[in-house]
Amino acid sequence: MNVSSEYQAKYHYIGNVAEQYDARRMSNPKWQREQDAIANLTGKFDPGSVVLDVPLGTGRFMPIYAEMNLKVVGLDISLDMLRQADKKNGDEVRETTFVQGDSEVLPLRTDAVDYVLCARLLNWVPPSVLSRILAEFTRVARKGIVVEIRLHEEISFLRAFSNFTNDLRRQDNLSASRVRRMLRRKGSIDGYVLHEERFVQQVFAQNRLCLREVVRVDERTDYFKRDFQPYLMYFLGKGEFEKN
Ligand SMILES: C[S@@+](CC[C@H](N)C(=O)[O-])C[C@H]1O[C@@H](n2cnc3c(N)ncnc32)[C@H](O)[C@@H]1O
Numbered sequence: 001m002n003v004s005s006e007y008q009a010k011y012h013y014i015g016n017v018a019e020q021y022d023a024r025r026m027s028n029p030k031w032q033r034e035q036d037a038i039a040n041l042t043g044k045f046d047p048g049s050v051v052l053d054v055p056l057g058t059g060r061f062m063p064i065y066a067e068m069n070l071k072v073v074g075l076d077i078s079l080d081m082l083r084q085a086d087k088k089n090g091d092e093v094r095e096t097t098f099v100q101g102d103s104e105v106l107p108l109r110t111d112a113v114d115y116v117l118c119a120r121l122l123n124w125v126p127p128s129v130l131s132r133i134l135a136e137f138t139r140v141a142r143k144g145i146v147v148e149i150r151l152h153e154e155i156s157f158l159r160a161f162s163n164f165t166n167d168l169r170r171q172d173n174l175s176a177s178r179v180r181r182m183l184r185r186k187g188s189i190d191g192y193v194l195h196e197e198r199f200v201q202q203v204f205a206q207n208r209l210c211l212r213e214v215v216r217v218d219e220r221t222d223y224f225k226r227d228f229q230p231y232l233m234y235f236l237g238k239g240e241f242e243k244n
Contacts, residue, residue: 008191017080034120044212044235049071054117054121054137056096056098058085059086059096065095072095075099077103105136116144118145123149134147151195151232159228161223211237213234213235
C-alpha cells in the first residue's frame with residue numbers, strides 16, 4: 001500500500017533552513033561525534049558496497065563514503081537539501097546518485113542496496129511511521145542497516161539528581177545562564193518524538209534485524225521529567241543466516 005504520512009519534518013527543510021543547515025549545527029560536538037560514529041561503522045561495511053543514505057540532507061557523510069570507496073544513493077524528500085549536497089561536495093558528488101523520495105515508500109526494488117544508513121530522521125516521525133520506515137529499510141537492504149534514534153527511559157529521583165551533579169562537574173566555566181539552560185532543557189520540541197526502547201526493539205525483531213553494534217552518540221537527562229535520553233546509533237544485521 002503506497003500511502004505516506006504527514007509530519008513537520010517532511011516540509012521543514014527548505015529555503016533558508018536548508019541553506020543554513022550545516023552552519024547552524026556543525027559547531028555542536030554532537031555533529032562531530034556522529035561523523036566519527038559513521039566513519040567507524042561504515043569502516044565495517046564490505047568494500048565496494050552500495051549504501052543508501054536516507055535522508056541524505058546536505059550530504060554531510062559523503063566525504064566519508066568517498067574515503068571508504070562506497071557507492072552512494074542519497075535520498076531525501078527535500079529538493080533544497082539535495083541541492084545543498086550537490087553544491088558543496090565537489091568530488092564526492094560523482095559517486096553519488098541523488099534521488100528525491102519518501103523513506104516510507106522507497107522508490108527502490110527489494111535488495112537494491114547493500115546497506116541503508118539513516119541519521120537524524122527517526123525522532124521526527126511518530127512510532128507508527130518509524131515502523132513503516134524500518135520495514136522499507138529492511139526490504140531494500142541486502143546486508144545491514146544503521147539507524148540513529150534517541151530513546152527515553154524513566155529514571156528515579158536519585159538517579160536524576162546524580163546525573164545532574166555529574167553534568168555540573170563535567171562543565172568547564174559553568175555560567176548561571178548555562179545552568180538555567182540545562183535545567184530548562186525539554187525532552188521534546190515541536191514534532192520531536194522520543195521513542196521507547198522496548199518499542200524500538202520490537203520493531204527490530206519484527207523485521208528480523210539483529211544487533212551487530214551500538215554506538216552511544218550522547219546521552220542527556222531531563223531532570224524535571226526524570227527522563228534519561230541516550231542517542232544511539234544501531235548497526236543492525238540483516239539476512240546473515242539466510243543469504244550468506
Ligand atoms: C534533521 S535532517 C537530517 C539530515 C541528515 N541525515 C543529517 O544527519 O544531517 C532531516 C532530513 O529528513 C528529510 N526528511 C523528512 N522526512 C522525510 C521522508 N519521509 N523521506 C525522506 N526524507 C525525509 C528532511 O528533508 C531533512 O533533510
